[in-house]
Amino acid sequence: MGHYKSNLRDIVFNLFEVLGRDEVLGRGPYEDLDHDTAVAVLTEVEHLAGTKLADSFASSDHEPPVFDPADHTVAVPAAFKKSFQAYMDAGFYQLELPSELGGQTTPPSLQWAVNELTLGANPAVYIYSAGPKFATVLWNNGVERDRKIARHMIERQWGATMVLTEPDAGSDVGAGRTRAIPQPDGSWHIEGVKRFITSAEHDMSENIVHLVLARPVGVEGHGGPGTKGLSLFVVPKHHFDLETGELTGERNGVYVTGVEHKMGIKVSTTCELTFGDPSIGAGAPARGWLLGEVHDGIAQMFQVIEHARMMVGTKAIATLSTGYLNALDYAKTRIQGADLIMAADKAAPRVTITHHPDVRRSLLTQKAFVEGMRALVLYTASIQDRVALAKAAGERDVAAEKLNDLLLPIVKGYGSERSWVLLGTESLQTFGGSGFLQDYPIEQYVRDAKIDTLYEGTTAIQGQDLFFRKIVRNKGLALGAISAEIMQFIGRQAGNGQLKEERELLQQGLIDAGAIVETMVESLTAAGSPEGDPRDVYKVGLNTTRLLMAFGDVVCAWLLLRGAEVALDKLNTDLTESEQRFYEGKVASARWFARTVLPKLAAERAIAEATDLAVMDLPEAAF
Ligand code: ST9
Numbered sequence: 195m196g197h198y199k200s201n202l203r204d205i206v207f208n209l210f211e212v213l214g215r216d217e218v219l220g221r222g223p224y225e226d227l228d229h230d231t232a233v234a235v236l237t238e239v240e241h242l243a244g245t246k247l248a249d250s251f252a253s254s255d256h257e258p259p260v261f262d263p264a265d266h267t268v269a270v271p272a273a274f275k276k277s278f279q280a281y282m283d284a285g286f287y288q289l290e291l292p293s294e295l296g297g298q299t300t301p302p303s304l305q306w307a308v309n310e311l312t313l314g315a316n317p318a319v320y321i322y323s324a325g326p327k328f329a330t331v332l333w334n335n336g337v338e339r340d341r342k343i344a345r346h347m348i349e350r351q352w353g354a355t356m357v358l359t360e361p362d363a364g365s366d367v368g369a370g371r372t373r374a375i376p377q378p379d380g381s382w383h384i385e386g387v388k389r390f391i392t393s394a395e396h397d398m399s400e401n402i403v404h405l406v407l408a409r410p411v412g413v414e415g416h417g418g419p420g421t422k423g424l425s426l427f428v429v430p431k432h433h434f435d436l437e438t439g440e441l442t443g444e445r446n447g448v449y450v451t452g453v454e455h456k457m458g459i460k461v462s463t464t465c466e467l468t469f470g471d472p473s474i475g476a477g478a479p480a481r482g483w484l485l486g487e488v489h490d491g492i493a494q495m496f497q498v499i500e501h502a503r504m505m506v507g508t509k510a511i512a513t514l515s516t517g518y519l520n521a522l523d524y525a526k527t528r529i530q531g532a533d534l535i536m537a538a539d540k541a542a543p544r545v546t547i548t549h550h551p552d553v554r555r556s557l558l559t560q561k562a563f564v565e566g567m568r569a570l571v572l573y574t575a576s577i578q579d580r581v582a583l584a585k586a587a588g589e590r591d592v593a594a595e596k597l598n599d600l601l602l603p604i605v606k607g608y609g610s611e612r613s614w615v616l617l618g619t620e621s622l623q624t625f626g627g628s629g630f631l632q633d634y635p636i637e638q639y640v641r642d643a644k645i646d647t648l649y650e651g652t653t654a655i656q657g658q659d660l661f662f663r664k665i666v667r668n669k670g671l672a673l674g675a676i677s678a679e680i681m682q683f684i685g686r687q688a689g690n691g692q693l694k695e696e697r698e699l700l701q702q703g704l705i706d707a708g709a710i711v712e713t714m715v716e717s718l719t720a721a722g723s724p725e726g727d728p729r730d731v732y733k734v735g736l737n738t739t740r741l742l743m744a745f746g747d748v749v750c751a752w753l754l755l756r757g758a759e760v761a762l763d764k765l766n767t768d769l770t771e772s773e774q775r776f777y778e779g780k781v782a783s784a785r786w787f788a789r790t791v792l793p794k795l796a797a798e799r800a801i802a803e804a805t806d807l808a809v810m811d812l813p814e815a816a817f
């Protein structure tokens with residue numbers, strides 16, 4: 195048995211029974227895709243995930259890629275290569291490509307449902323397979339030259355990277371110092387050192403295309419300070435014939451000069467990438483081309499980042515899901531201790547640990563969060579369906595775009611924090627000491643999932659993005675829209691009277707989260723007013739992560755209760771026993787989440803409202 199345990203039933207429940215995705219299938223750009231085909235795709239990916247993708251998950255953690263500093267190459271373990279090739283051969287990466295690039299044109303909701311399965315089974319397979327997907331950025335932003343490169347990236351399955359981070363420029367991307375010097379032939383020479391670059395070297399594709407943020411020098415009006423002075427360059431590892439894509443045999447002057455040893459997701463290479471160092475290789479310059487011939491680097495890069503943030507949140511949640519299901523299986527068979535009712539009787543029969551209230555608390559907590567966050571991912575993806583449908587019709591659904599923007603930091607920031615913590619405190623804990631061993635996949639899950647709170651913008655960055663950009667800058671429109679939708683649900687007496695208490699809890703949770711926003715807006719306003727104290731903005735900064743988590747709790751509770759409403763309806767019909775249990779489980783997890791998570795928001799609100807500047811006034815030496 196492989197490590198990966200999927201929950202396709204819950205994915206299908208969300209897609210079709212709650213989110214009504216049948217509405218988007220069979221019409222517009224998805225005319226050729228019907229319900230049965232979508233389910234068949236999911237079933238096929240689930241099988242692949244549980245077998246060929248999962249096969250190399252543990253072994254490539256034990257024997258990670260090997261870096262050869264002499265020739266700047268990386269050898270990826272053979273078992274992982276097999277998993278990767280199986281995924282590429284199956285062609286599922288094409289689900290995310292537009293039809294003009296040979297893609298199969300599927301709605302984002304189906305894509306993210308599929309991605310959950312891949313990311314849960316072997317996240318690095320998805321990450322390495324993103325090369326063709328990166329090509330869409332060249333296609334969407336490029337001139338004819340870039341579009342030709344995009345085609346080669348897809349047809350020849352080249353790898354690709356996103357290259358932002360430098361030793362002194364992590365969260366603060368605008369501090370980047372890598373330079374781009376214009377050349378008479380229209381190309382650019384890139385000079386500098388980037389670090390922590392995922393997939394920058396491996397031996398699974400003939401070429402790797404780096405999308406690099408660098409600061410142009412000597413170009414009037416461009417290359418100023420901060421992120422706005424950065425431009426995006428296309429820098430291939432090997433030069434190639436633009437018309438055919440054939441490699442010319444000429445190595446570009448961009449080399450991996452180090453590969454990190456790290457806590458988790460070890461098979462995914464994390465590289466130092468050096469551009470244009472004459473002492474390396476043949477000393478050739480690192481030649482790049484300005485994407486689209488426009489200096490709009492950070493905005494172009496954010497097209498990648500938005501996708502990657504959704505990917506990271508989905509990866510985290512997928513890992514928690516398999517962590518929970520492994521823990522559940524273990525708990526059903528592990529016999530330890532007597533039932534609490536008979537605890538005083540030393541001769542009482544021993545029971546499986548699922549009989550213990552504390553284990554049940556833990557299991558239901560895991561189940562509720564997994565299901566809530568899966569609903570969050572797929573709901574967000576359903577909003578992306580709206581964006582995609584409008585685009586296909588030559589229009590824009592601005593409300594959907596802004597709602598998606600609002601939800602992305604929740605998927606990424608909230609999803610990764612909750613998943614990583616629960617994997618450690620609940621999934622691993624369910625195994626007792628065995629969870630600490632390599633005999634079970636949980637210890638690797640915990641290590642592999644920790645990165646999700648760090649890359650693609652740390653949790654602190656997600657919290658700030660949510661408040662400053664997605665709420666304040668958006669004048670609260672998207673927040674108002676989703677809050678109104680939640681209020682409408684509460685007022686609708688959903689669940690036929692059976693979810694009355696939970697609706698009240700949801701209402702109070704929404705009020706509490708709203709009060710946190712109000713408090714923060716008040717501090718921000720005070721900080722900006724002439725008679726106010728500019729230091730009041732610190733009070734905002736002390737609460738951005740709190741808001742991220744509180745808002746995530748509210749959205750997940752709402753989506754779980756929407757699911758419970760559907761499940762309660764189904765429970766009034768004739769069902770097989772397994773379906774009966776499934777729907778009972780849906781109601782139970784929604785109730786549990788509402789009753790055990792939402793009441794804590796009152797405390798979060800009280801903490802936010804009582805925020806003062808004591809922590810900012812504390813001298814550093816007193817920490
Ligand atoms: C990394 C990779 O960590 C890890 C895993 C790699 C996996 C690779 C595989 C991925 C698969 C994906 C394939 C994808 C293909 C794509 C397909 C697409 C169809 N939303 O607030 P300002 C922009 S990588 C949108 O002043 P500062 C915007 O243009 C490293 N745009 O920021 C804005 O201008 P304006 C990840 C946003 O103070 C401009 O930026 N590193 C957003 O200058 C300036 O905004 C990080 O994530 C947004 N939310 O800079 C860095 N925000 O305002 C984290 C900003 O005029 N740090 N823009 O619209 C941050 O995010 C910082 O907040 C900062 C601050 C750098 C933005």
Ligand code: FAD
Nearest residue numbers: 356357358359364365390391392464648649650651652654
């Ligand atoms: P710092 O920015 O130094 O942050 C340190 C701490 O300070 C964090 O807790 C952070 O939240 C906090 N902090 C920093 N600034 C602020 C602020 N303004 N307000 C509040 N808190 C703040 N980068 C790429 O470009 N491409 C990749 O492919 C890539 N892959 C990666 C893979 C791995 C395994 C790792 C570890 C990193 C990868 N990165 C990649 C880099 C990653 O995106 C950065 O590590 C991340 O953005 C954080 O930057 P930093 O590590 O410099 O931390």
